[in-house]
Amino acid sequence: MNDVIQQLARLRMVPVVVIDDAAVARPMAEALMAGGITCAEITLRTPAGIEAIRAAAQVDGFLVGAGTVLTAQQVDDCGDAGARFIVSPGLDRDVVARAGAKGITAIPGVATATELQQALQLGLSVLKIFPAASLGGPAFLNALSGPFPDVRFVPSGGISLESAPGYLAVPSVAAISGSWLTPQTALLDHDFATIERLARATTAALAAA
DSSP: OOHHHHHHHHHOEEEEEOOSOGGGHHHHHHHHHHTTOOEEEEESSSTTHHHHHHHHTTSTTOEEEEESOOSHHHHHHHHHHTOSEEEOSSOOHHHHHHHHHHTOEEEOEEOSHHHHHHHHHTTOOEEEETTHHHHTHHHHHHHHHTTOTTOEEEEOSSOOTTTHHHHHTSTTBOOEEESTTSOHHHHHTTOHHHHHHHHHHHHHHHHHO
């Protein structure tokens, strides 16, 4: 595993963040860090995504990734903004190739064994499972682990703090991702104390798991 994947595996948690105002990105990252979470996947679902990545990447010691990356051009934009890993909902060869050329870790999404085999052909061994809960949750991940013992998974989609321990109990899971740490209401209200509190609660729960 490369350095980025090793960091994510140590943290075991990747917050998925949708930001409408890039000005909240830096204090959001600082609040997560204060609560023990030192990374985030900031999605490109809003026009503020790239600038939010740029702002969060300026926080010393904070690992920033980009989510919902769908094109090679977006890989370039995210890399230039400071993203060290990119996450996609599906598997796109052009996105994976551009990430590799720029030295950015790619974690594309797969939902079937066929897609997983295609990802292996591209030299990938750490993959997002999306949408994890709808696909069958931990039972689905355990089923995939049999024929693909060398693959590590980052499940995403429908995971909550309550269901997180079940996913982390699967040996092939490197980390999980979820959006409960940065609720939209907290971001809109600049309520970074709530984000820090949720980060602390998540850190404690994952340590217990």
